[in-house]
Amino acid sequence: MNAIFTDASFQNMLNVANKYGISSNAVTDLTHCLMNSNGTMAQFNIQELGGGGQWMLGGMTMVGDMFNNQLKYTVDGLCAELSNFIQQGAIQYKPLPRLENQQGGFSGNWWGDLGYPNSTGSQNGTSYAIFNNINRLAIQQNGKVTIFDTLNNNIGGVGQQQGGNYSVTFTSQFGTVDLSTLPIVSGVQETVKQSEPLPLLVEEDIVKPNNQQISNLEEDNSFFEEDIFGKIEKLASLKDKGILSEDEFTSKKNDLLSRL
Structure with missing residues (x-):
């Protein structure tokens, strides 16, 4: 998925790159990694940052050259500032256009105009798209799309569910997410066509x-x-x-x- 950042987002990323003397391409790649977790962690393999590495908000910073403290300081500073921008909504992807197919439906991003998801998937006939940066979760099942407000849940795990309304279950930093407690932002409603007038009842x-x-x-x-x-x-x-x-x-x- 070739996600594209908004112009304002790219300018914020460029400012961070200039501050630490890192190329904009390296910072862009690092930001993509951070977007997958809403800015809480990143696993990356960027040559300019020492190859493979990992960063976690409030945790350790690991780089390929483990004894290079200056590189650790640079990676930690980059990730911390980019994470702050992401969680403030100052770094976002551009919304995807909805492409209408020949059947009159919409293909590609079935979740509508929410933009680029952090992750997508499908299990047992249920499709999902997670948007941690805007606190949204879209689920498509039996041709219907339901969009939830995930509140403060940072969804990072998806598993198979044995019972309930959906065949998948989601986990966040608080544990298993109970979808029944999440507000529904929107959903596809069925329309009933009435072909002829209903008879009057006596x-x-x-x-x-x-x-x-x-x-x-x-x-x-x-x-x-x-x-x-x-x-x-x-x-x-x-x-x-x-x-x-x-x-x-x-x-x-x-x-x-x-x-x-």
């Missing part, structure tokens, strides 16, 4: 529910309400851990309560 045609059906309906509503309150409790836990702000928690809570 009172005799209306089937009134019996007492058992009413009881079952009330029980279903009770389960639905418990599910809503369970999600609110999970959101409250995220707020207590500092993952959600008070405003974000209130907004999501009100959205869930409005469904009751």
Whole structure:
């Protein structure tokens, strides 16, 4: 994937390159590596930076020439500044255009106008695209695309899931990501075509529910309400851990309560 940075992003990268006396090509390659983890780590093989190396935010810096402290200092400084730009949104990829195919659908980036993903994949009929730099996760299943707001989750792992709505599971720095707690930004809705007018109903045609059906309906509503309150409790836990702000928690809570 030939991802292209925005002009403003490239200027920020060029400023960092000039500061450390490194070529813009080397800094561009290093930034691509950092973008895969939303600026938290990078594994690279760049000749100008001593060949193979690894950097982790708040961790160790390793370079091919392990005794070259000056090179370690340079790599650490480069990665730290580029990481800061990425997490602030000052380094971003240009959005991909949506290419319409002959069938009238869209090919290539089925996730729409989110831009370049950090990673993509497909397992058991489910496709996914991860956008850590804009906190988005797109999942395509059975022809439908659902886009989640990943909040503060930095998704870095994907595995196979045995049950649930999707055949894949995602992990972040907080562990397994519970998709049911993530706000849905958008989704493809099915449209029902009505070919002819519906017949008018008279009172005799209306089937009134019996007492058992009413009881079952009330029980279903009770389960639905418990599910809503369970999600609110999970959101409250995220707020207590500092993952959600008070405003974000209130907004999501009100959205869930409005469904009751």
